[in-house]
Amino acid sequence: MTVGSRREFLVAGGLSAGVALLGARALGAGDDGVVQRITKDAATASIVVQHLRRDIDLLRGSGGNVAVLSGPDGKVLVDAGLSVSRPRVSDALASINSDPIRHLINTHWHFDHTDGNAWLHASGASIVAHENTKRHMATATRVDAWDYTFPVAPSGALPEAVFSLTYRMHLNNTSLLLKHYPPAHTDSDLSVTFGEADVLHVGDTWWNGSYPFIDYSTGGSIDGTIRAAGSNLAVTTNNTLIVPGYGPVGGRGELSGFHEMLLDVREKVAALKKAGRSLSEAVAARPTSAYDATWGRFIVTPAEFIGLVYQGV
Structure with a gap:
C-alpha cells in the first residue's frame, strides 16, 4: 500500500493521517512531537458527517469519532475532538441543523477526545465524564508511550459532572446510559448507549480496523481491553x-473478530514471555501473523501491538 493510498483509506475509514501518526510514531519514546504532529494534521483535516439513526450523526476527522444527538434539548456531543478543528467542526455541526450545543460527554481523558472541551463549553455545553477523566485533566499527566506530559487543562475544559459507575441522562427524547469500564484502554473509559436508537459509542475500547493503543501510564492493560470488548459484545x-x-x-461481527484477535494474540504472547523470550524474540516469532492483514496495516503496527501485549502479560 502506497503512502497516498494508505492516507485515503485512513480518511475514508475515519482514521485520519494525523491519527496514523498516533500509532506509527507514538510508541517510540522521544519521537519528536507526536502530539504536535497529530494536532498539526487535525488543523487541516476535513470533517465528514455521517448520519446514523434517528437524530444521531457522526463527525469523523478531528481526533476520535464524535457522535452528535440533536433535538429540542440542544446538541449532545460524545467526545470533543481537537480544538484546532473548531472552524470545520462548527461548520459540520451547523450543516446538521441549527440546534445549539448544550451537552458534551467525554469517553475518556486523552487529548484527541477532550482537546475541544474548552471551546465547546464556551459555546454552551455542560461536560460529563468519568471521575478519572477529570482527575487526569486536572493534573499534569504523562503518557510514557507518547513521551509527552500533558499540562493541567484550563478550568473551562474540565468536566462539571463526574461519576463513578453509571450516569443516566434523558435528552432529545433519548435515554442515555453512561457506563464506566473497569480499566481498559485507560482507567477513565466509558460507553454511551443511545437506548431508543440502539447505538453504542464505545470510545477507544474498540479501534475498528487497527490494533489498539493501550495506555499503561493511566491504567490501561491488555486484559482490561479484552474485558471491555467482551462487555461490549454482551x-x-x-x-x-x-x-x-x-x-x-x-x-457485532467486526467487534467479535476484534475480541477473538485480542484473546488469541494475548495467549500467544504470554506463552512466548513465559518461555523466556525477550520482546525482540517475541516480535520475531510473529504471533500476530494471522491478523496482520486485517488489523496491522494502518495505525498500530504488529510489532508495536506485540510490545503492548508483552508489557501486560
Missing part, C-alpha cells in the same frame, strides 16, 4: 450500531 445485538473510537461504525 450488551449489543445484531442490530446494534457500534461506534468505535477510531475507524468506521460497525456491528
Whole structure:
C-alpha cells in the first residue's frame, strides 16, 4: 500500500493521517512531537458527517469519532475532538441543523477526545465524564508511550459532572446510559448507549480496523481491553450500531473478530514471555501473523501491538 493510498483509506475509514501518526510514531519514546504532529494534521483535516439513526450523526476527522444527538434539548456531543478543528467542526455541526450545543460527554481523558472541551463549553455545553477523566485533566499527566506530559487543562475544559459507575441522562427524547469500564484502554473509559436508537459509542475500547493503543501510564492493560470488548459484545445485538473510537461504525461481527484477535494474540504472547523470550524474540516469532492483514496495516503496527501485549502479560 502506497503512502497516498494508505492516507485515503485512513480518511475514508475515519482514521485520519494525523491519527496514523498516533500509532506509527507514538510508541517510540522521544519521537519528536507526536502530539504536535497529530494536532498539526487535525488543523487541516476535513470533517465528514455521517448520519446514523434517528437524530444521531457522526463527525469523523478531528481526533476520535464524535457522535452528535440533536433535538429540542440542544446538541449532545460524545467526545470533543481537537480544538484546532473548531472552524470545520462548527461548520459540520451547523450543516446538521441549527440546534445549539448544550451537552458534551467525554469517553475518556486523552487529548484527541477532550482537546475541544474548552471551546465547546464556551459555546454552551455542560461536560460529563468519568471521575478519572477529570482527575487526569486536572493534573499534569504523562503518557510514557507518547513521551509527552500533558499540562493541567484550563478550568473551562474540565468536566462539571463526574461519576463513578453509571450516569443516566434523558435528552432529545433519548435515554442515555453512561457506563464506566473497569480499566481498559485507560482507567477513565466509558460507553454511551443511545437506548431508543440502539447505538453504542464505545470510545477507544474498540479501534475498528487497527490494533489498539493501550495506555499503561493511566491504567490501561491488555486484559482490561479484552474485558471491555467482551462487555461490549454482551450488551449489543445484531442490530446494534457500534461506534468505535477510531475507524468506521460497525456491528457485532467486526467487534467479535476484534475480541477473538485480542484473546488469541494475548495467549500467544504470554506463552512466548513465559518461555523466556525477550520482546525482540517475541516480535520475531510473529504471533500476530494471522491478523496482520486485517488489523496491522494502518495505525498500530504488529510489532508495536506485540510490545503492548508483552508489557501486560
